[in-house]
Amino acid sequence: MRDVAVIGIGMNKWGELWDKSLRDIFTEAALKAIDDGGVDHIDSMYIGNMSSGLFVGQEHLASLLSDYLGQGPIPATRIESACCSGGAAFRSAFIDVASGMNDIVLAGGVEKMNDIGGDGATFALATAADQEYEVYHGVTFPGLYAMMARAHMERYGTTRKQLAEVAVKNHENGSKNPLAQFPFKTTVEGVINSPMVADPLTLMDCSPITDGAAAVILCPADMVKDYKNHPAVKIIGSGHATDTIALSTRDDLTYLKATEIAGQKALKMAGKRLSDIDLCEVHDCFTIAEIIVLESLGFFERGKAAAATEAGETRIGGKIPINTSGGLKSKGHPVGATGIAQIYEIVNQLRGGAGERQVKGAKVGMAQNMGGSGGSTLVHILEVM
Amino acid sequence: MFPARYWREIPQRYRLEANKCKKCGYIGFPPRLVCPKCGGREFEPIKLKSEGKLLTYTIIRVPPSGFKDQTPYAIGIVELDDGAKIMAQLVDVNLEDIKTGDKYHIEFRKVQSDGHSGILAYGYKFVPVR
Numbered sequence: 001m002r003d004v005a006v007i008g009i010g011m012n013k014w015g016e017l018w019d020k021s022l023r024d025i026f027t028e029a030a031l032k033a034i035d036d037g038g039v040d041h042i043d044s045m046y047i048g049n050m051s052s053g054l055f056v057g058q059e060h061l062a063s064l065l066s067d068y069l070g071q072g073p074i075p076a077t078r079i080e081s082a083c084c085s086g087g088a089a090f091r092s093a094f095i096d097v098a099s100g101m102n103d104i105v106l107a108g109g110v111e112k113m114n115d116i117g118g119d120g121a122t123f124a125l126a127t128a129a130d131q132e133y134e135v136y137h138g139v140t141f142p143g144l145y146a147m148m149a150r151a152h153m154e155r156y157g158t159t160r161k162q163l164a165e166v167a168v169k170n171h172e173n174g175s176k177n178p179l180a181q182f183p184f185k186t187t188v189e190g191v192i193n194s195p196m197v198a199d200p201l202t203l204m205d206c207s208p209i210t211d212g213a214a215a216v217i218l219c220p221a222d223m224v225k226d227y228k229n230h231p232a233v234k235i236i237g238s239g240h241a242t243d244t245i246a247l248s249t250r251d252d253l254t255y256l257k258a259t260e261i262a263g264q265k266a267l268k269m270a271g272k273r274l275s276d277i278d279l280c281e282v283h284d285c286f287t288i289a290e291i292i293v294l295e296s297l298g299f300f301e302r303g304k305a306a307a308a309t310e311a312g313e314t315r316i317g318g319k320i321p322i323n324t325s326g327g328l329k330s331k332g333h334p335v336g337a338t339g340i341a342q343i344y345e346i347v348n349q350l351r352g353g354a355g356e357r358q359v360k361g362a363k364v365g366m367a368q369n370m371g372g373s374g375g376s377t378l379v380h381i382l383e384v385m
Numbered sequence: 386m387f388p389a390r391y392w393r394e395i396p397q398r399y400r401l402e403a404n405k406c407k408k409c410g411y412i413g414f415p416p417r418l419v420c421p422k423c424g425g426r427e428f429e430p431i432k433l434k435s436e437g438k439l440l441t442y443t444i445i446r447v448p449p450s451g452f453k454d455q456t457p458y459a460i461g462i463v464e465l466d467d468g469a470k471i472m473a474q475l476v477d478v479n480l481e482d483i484k485t486g487d488k489y490h491i492e493f494r495k496v497q498s499d500g501h502s503g504i505l506a507y508g509y510k511f512v513p514v515r
Contacts, residue, residue, distance in 0.1 A: 126449060133415070133472065136508065137473050138451070140445060140448070147441040147443050147461070195446075198445050199444040200443075248471055253440065
């Protein structure tokens with residue numbers, strides 16, 4: 001296997017992009033990544049996208065996007081793994097370059113979620129849960145995570161206020177990210193008093209519906225000398241694991257087994273320990289998700305991540321800065337693009353380009369991207385070269 | 386909802402038909418061809434127990450389409466007396482009285498209706514054991 005580096009990153013402001021089509025928001029982000037990397041062509045590309053068929057009625061996406069990017073006839077493949085489609089596309093691009101099959105490879109992610117309206121988006125997102133044995137009974141994604149939240153609160157004494165602290169911290173970080181969909185700050189009271197969606201989770205515990213895209217360019221590490229726009233960042237670890245998509249059949253409702261396994265695999269491949277990680281982007285689709293992910297990755301003992309969050313240990317400047325980008329909560333969550341946007345943030349931080357939210361001296365970063373209620377997880381570790 | 390799919394799932398929704406791994410006892414609901422715990426492929430058909438205790442729940446206040454007339458409603462995961470864990474709505478109970486650990490039993494109810502002329506979808510719901 002060859003060593004692989006990320007040499008280009010691209011992303012635009014996320015939000016409700018009513019005047020732009022899916023193909024345009026992807027192409028804009030991809031062109032930024034191509035220009036940022038200083039490459040004049042790409043050899044292949046992988047597109048993370050959960051459900052363009054349901055969201056905008058368009059399948060056969062990878063060919064459409066390679067055409068609009070002016071890169072036809074390169075091989076282009078769409079990758080789907082619910083909300084970690086982006087992370088899975090990044091891993092596929094990594095494997096493509098590492099194997100020696102291709103040199104300059106684009107990993108992108110895109111989702112256009114607003115066009116279809118709230119009911120349509122709820123239906124499309126729910127296809128990531130078990131249709132026949134969960135969704136049939138009227139559960140929603142906030143409902144699934146609410147059940148995990150209640151189980152965690154009852155077992156470990158996690159409080160309503162501690163959950164709110166996740167949203168407060170991520171909006172604080174997001175307020176410093178010019179690309180974030182909701183770059184405002186909030187308070188514990190603001191989170192707790194927002195409308196109830198699925199008890200105990202309120203609207204402000206939930207990540208939003210977002211239109212957005214992101215893209216990165218990968219190449220063999222021994223080719224980075226040809227592309228000197230920025231410090232290159234090496235992909236040193238990649239872990240991928242799956243679990244049941246039905247929440248009810250899991251052994252433990254307060255833990256994410258696939259996240260633990262993917263994290264361990266990535267660390268082993270990288271030859272690193274958690275104490276070597278300078279910052280981490282995690283999949284905070286709901287406030288409780290960030291708490292359980294931090295415990296499943298091992299940054300905190302089981303039942304301890306909520307108190308650590310309340311104590312400020314996950315803020316920029318704390319023990320381990322989590323979601324410096326604002327996370328899914330503030331930056332937005334165009335489901336197929338999220339995993340690539342996490343890589344964008346980590347590379348930006350390791351280059352020292354994150355401005356007001358820069359983690360000083362960051363050398364090694366981790367990104368954890370998750371599908372559904374935890375039925376799939378990708379973990380990547382990157383290090384500045 | 387597609388009629389063929391609804392029809393195909395009737396054995397589980399109406400009669401709780403499951404299967405049990407002959408090697409390790411794992412209960413598949415819906416019935417499985419391969420045991421996810423031990424890899425066994427030999428199963429015997431069983432019917433799920435109809436009583437169990439509530440592990441966790443939520444109250445849905447922003448529903449998917451098809452459930453708007455029922456909102457707010459409770460939905461939870463119950464561990465049945467045979468160890469199988471299944472998700473369904475909690476009904477015939479005041480929302481503020483629901484507590485984890487309480488005993489529930491399964492009753493056959495209407496789950497959702499597909500508009501005025503579509504399928505009336507039935508299945509199991511949890512009712513408190515009093």
